[in-house]
Amino acid sequence: MCIRSKKAKPRSPPGPRGLPLVGNLPFLESELHSYFAKLSRTYGPVVKLQLGNKIGIVVSSPSTVREVLKDQDITFANRDAPVVGLLATGGHDIVWSPYGPQWRMLRKVCVLKMLSNATLDKMYSLRRRETRKAVYYLYVNAGAPVNLGEQMFLTILNVVTKMLWGSTVVGDAGANVGAELKQVMSEITEILGLPNISDFFPVLAPLDLQGLYKRISKPVEKLNGIIDNMIDQRLKMVKGSGESSGEVDFLQFLMQLKDENDSKTPLTLDHIKALLLDMVIGGTDTSSTSIEFTLAEVINNPEVMRKAQKELDEVVGKDNIVEESHIHKLPYLLAIMKESLRLHPVLPLLVPHSPAEACTVGGYAIPKGCRVFINAWAVHRDPSIWENPSEFNPDRFLDGQWDFSGNDFSYFPFGSGRRMCAGIAMAERMVLYSIATLLHSFDWKVQEDKNKLDLSEKFGIVLKLKNPLVVVPIPRFTNPALYQSEL
Numbered sequence: 001m002c003i004r005s006k007k008a009k010p011r012s013p014p015g016p017r018g019l020p021l022v023g024n025l026p027f028l029e030s031e032l033h034s035y036f037a038k039l040s041r042t043y044g045p046v047v048k049l050q051l052g053n054k055i056g057i058v059v060s061s062p063s064t065v066r067e068v069l070k071d072q073d074i075t076f077a078n079r080d081a082p083v084v085g086l087l088a089t090g091g092h093d094i095v096w097s098p099y100g101p102q103w104r105m106l107r108k109v110c111v112l113k114m115l116s117n118a119t120l121d122k123m124y125s126l127r128r129r130e131t132r133k134a135v136y137y138l139y140v141n142a143g144a145p146v147n148l149g150e151q152m153f154l155t156i157l158n159v160v161t162k163m164l165w166g167s168t169v170v171g172d173a174g175a176n177v178g179a180e181l182k183q184v185m186s187e188i189t190e191i192l193g194l195p196n197i198s199d200f201f202p203v204l205a206p207l208d209l210q211g212l213y214k215r216i217s218k219p220v221e222k223l224n225g226i227i228d229n230m231i232d233q234r235l236k237m238v239k240g241s242g243e244s245s246g247e248v249d250f251l252q253f254l255m256q257l258k259d260e261n262d263s264k265t266p267l268t269l270d271h272i273k274a275l276l277l278d279m280v281i282g283g284t285d286t287s288s289t290s291i292e293f294t295l296a297e298v299i300n301n302p303e304v305m306r307k308a309q310k311e312l313d314e315v316v317g318k319d320n321i322v323e324e325s326h327i328h329k330l331p332y333l334l335a336i337m338k339e340s341l342r343l344h345p346v347l348p349l350l351v352p353h354s355p356a357e358a359c360t361v362g363g364y365a366i367p368k369g370c371r372v373f374i375n376a377w378a379v380h381r382d383p384s385i386w387e388n389p390s391e392f393n394p395d396r397f398l399d400g401q402w403d404f405s406g407n408d409f410s411y412f413p414f415g416s417g418r419r420m421c422a423g424i425a426m427a428e429r430m431v432l433y434s435i436a437t438l439l440h441s442f443d444w445k446v447q448e449d450k451n452k453l454d455l456s457e458k459f460g461i462v463l464k465l466k467n468p469l470v471v472v473p474i475p476r477f478t479n480p481a482l483y484q485s486e487l
């Protein structure tokens with residue numbers, strides 16, 4: 001229910017003046033998250049922007065975020081889908097579906113079945129294998145600078161795609177698909193991150209003035225081709241004519257679910273394709289970028305690295321390798337992940353929400369259908385909430401006061417409420433297991449000509465490090481057998 005005052009008509013939120021027709025569009029800065037934080041310091045926790053024909057609302061205090069994501073959760077459960085985003089998934093996926101029966105059915109399949117702890121447990125061997133391969137690669141290249149961000153992206157991409165269709169493609173075919181996916185995904189995410197006139201002036205959308213729709217069409221077509229091919233191969237396997245490694249994967253599971261067809265809202269092939277896309281696009285870049293930021297922060301804070309390695313040595317030992325079963329015994333490591341996601345929430349403005357009806361937030365009028373940016377990045381660095389907010393200090397999370405549940409509106413890196421991240425369980429496993437393995441297996445040094453790593457951020461659909469994380473791994477184990485690719 002929307003909260004409406006019966007007395008005075010609520011005022012429009014304050015915000016910077018714009019130009020006729022285009023409004024504030026020409027003044028948007030490329031680092032949107034820090035620009036919005038600056039506006040909030042001037043205009044307050046609810047700011048209005050005129051973005052062409054569209055109204056943008058920036059929300060950036062715990063109490064106003066709570067009004068949006070908790071008190072009026074249902075009203076704000078819609079998305080304002082970008083034109084190019086809809087082209088990629090046809091609107092059949094979770095991320096861009098409007099709040100309704102289709103979204104509910106997809107989310108249920110995803111959270112309760114595909115990404116449940118039970119299913120994720122069954123897939124541990126896949127995550128382990130890919131992580132061991134990465135460790136071996138780093139060992140072989142020890143002592144020399146490696147692009148750790150790129151390595152982590154490839155590792156997570158392999159983990160995610162193996163979980164999606166690992167037993168569908170076997171051998172070299174899998175590696176080729178990985179390389180092709182990396183290419184098309186970087187093209188798609190780059191275009192998704194660019195402001196598009198078609199979103200701000202829907203009447204102009206058919207003209208595609210910046211050519212973004214045309215540009216994204218090619219990689220989207222390729223991505224669809226890859227996924228169609230996976231589905232074809234899986235269908236052939238069902239008929240008994242394909243190879244299989246014997247492991248269960250999401251695609252296999254979704255095809256079974258489609259055939260069972262026991263829901264009022266049936267799962268179609270279009271849904272399956274769109275769900276796979278959500279997992280690849282939504283799951284890979286977010287997780288690998290978090291790993292990258294976390295390692296970069298730890299390397300810049302040698303005392304944190306020392307404490308993390310001490311904890312790992314005590315729990316895992318130095319003549320053993322990290323397993324996922326160790327993770328719950330590593331509270332300092334969890335505090336490191338939380339602190340990294342506080343300083344660098346990889347979706348700093350979440351995914352834009354949109355109210356289904358006019359309502360009020362912070363006492364201001366919020367029009368139906370506007371684009372709401374929830375500035376998690378600004379809340380996570382608010383000095384009235386966090387002591388020395390720009391300092392990387394995992395200790396602040398050791399008392400367990402904040403978690404990933406989204407119940408506290410001072411800390412919500414995965415969002416909160418109905419539309420919060422559907423992949424938290426998987427993200428937590430992949431990120432913690434990777435950073436535990438990287439810190440346990442290696443010491444990390446910056447390149448000789450540098451004292452510290454530059455942690456400047458670059459805004460995009462996913463917040464990234466501006467400069468690639470190039471660092472030097474130094475093996476910690478005396479027994480070289482612990483670095484062999486698969487133990």
Ligand code: HEM
Nearest residue numbers: 095282283286287347350351414415419420421422423427
């Ligand atoms: C560290 C890694 C990750 C972070 C920080 C993260 C964060 C987020 C955030 C902030 C949202 C938007 C919440 C909102 O708009 O209110 C989101 C949505 C979503 N995430 Fe994640 N995510 C991560 C990894 C993953 C993974 C691994 C998957 C799946 C494999 C995933 C699947 C999704 C989906 C499907 C949505 C859309 C939910 C909906 O609209 O109902 N995410 N995520």
